[in-house]
Amino acid sequence: MAKTAIEAKNLIKVYGSGPQRVEVLQGASFKIAAGEKVAIVGASGVGKTTLLHILGTLDRPDQGQVFHFGVDVFSLSDRELSRFRNQKLGFVFQFHHLLPEFNTLENTMLPALIAGKSVKEARKMAEEILERVGLSHRLNHRIGELSGGERQRVAIARALVLNPPVLLADEPTGNLDVKTAQEIVKLFLRINQTYATTLVVVTHNPELATQMDRVFGLSAGKIIELSKDEPWPWNKPSKE
Numbered sequence: 072m073a074k075t076a077i078e079a080k081n082l083i084k085v086y087g088s089g090p091q092r093v094e095v096l097q098g099a100s101f102k103i104a105a106g107e108k109v110a111i112v113g114a115s116g117v118g119k120t121t122l123l124h125i126l127g128t129l130d131r132p133d134q135g136q137v138f139h140f141g142v143d144v145f146s147l148s149d150r151e152l153s154r155f156r157n158q159k160l161g162f163v164f165q166f167h168h169l170l171p172e173f174n175t176l177e178n179t180m181l182p183a184l185i186a187g188k189s190v191k192e193a194r195k196m197a198e199e200i201l202e203r204v205g206l207s208h209r210l211n212h213r214i215g216e217l218s219g220g221e222r223q224r225v226a227i228a229r230a231l232v233l234n235p236p237v238l239l240a241d242e243p244t245g246n247l248d249v250k251t252a253q254e255i256v257k258l259f260l261r262i263n264q265t266y267a268t269t270l271v272v273v274t275h276n277p278e279l280a281t282q283m284d285r286v287f288g289l290s291a292g293k294i295i296e297l298s299k300d301e302p303w304p305w306n307k308p309s310k311e
């Protein structure tokens with residue numbers, strides 16, 4: 072059996088208090104195997120980004136644990152955790168968070184420079200991954216000079232430049248036209264096949280979700296595994 076890449080145990084996360092209180096996660100638990108591709112789906116505001124941020128150690132749960140390849144990540148010191156995040160996780164944000172003052176190449180080199188690679192080495196690694204995502208002809212464009220799909224691909228290249236074992240992506244096809252979205256889907260499948268990267272993708276896009284090995288639904292703070300063949304509960308037409 073494949074190793075477990077990610078295990079979430081009984082995650083609880085609450086925002087605010089009193090009338091502002093939002094119980095986002097209420098005991099979410101699941102395991103994802105190394106090399107597996109998983110989609111997380113659910114209605115807007117249900118807590119998908121919150122969950123992904125916790126899996127990516129960008130936020131902490133109020134209770135519960137997250138293990139990456141057996142390591143209880145929230146027991147690490149801040150310094151160890153930053154290092155872990157840099158080297159073992161790629162994160163593609165819902166609103167990509169690229170640095171607008173910098174160009175494609177510089178944005179992609181950044182994680183490699185943070186990891187202590189020389190400029191020359193970081194540049195080589197960035198050029199390689201940018202070629203894989205089809206952006207070799209846009210290396211010196213600033214982020215503001217790129218199309219939406221190109222920006223999304225820079226965000227993916229930046230997340231992958233250190234070839235992390237795990238890639239977490241939040242709505243990677245959001246705001247893209249159908250054709251560009253399909254290209255991003257193909258890119259994810261190729262990355263997973265080439266490097267056996269474990270993929271966890273939050274998406275509203277059924278085409279992307281059904282290409283994954285399993286689909287997790289987040290509902291009422293818990294994770295339930297969904298069948299890929301039936302309409303998801305919140306997408307069923309109402310009976311009125």
Ligand SMILES: Nc1ncnc2c1ncn2[C@@H]1O[C@H](COP(=O)(O)OP(=O)(O)OP(=O)(O)O)[C@@H](O)[C@H]1O
Nearest residue numbers: 086087093095113114115116117118119120121122
């Ligand atoms: N920092 C915060 N403080 C208070 N409430 C928050 C905070 N962040 C998120 N929330 C609330 O928690 C809930 C879950 O938010 P989250 O961003 O995880 O949803 P989502 O499932 O990613 O939604 P979408 O599909 O719209 O991106 C929402 O109701 C949101 O308003």
Ligand SMILES: [Mg+2]
Nearest residue numbers: 119120165241
């Ligand atoms: Mg979100």
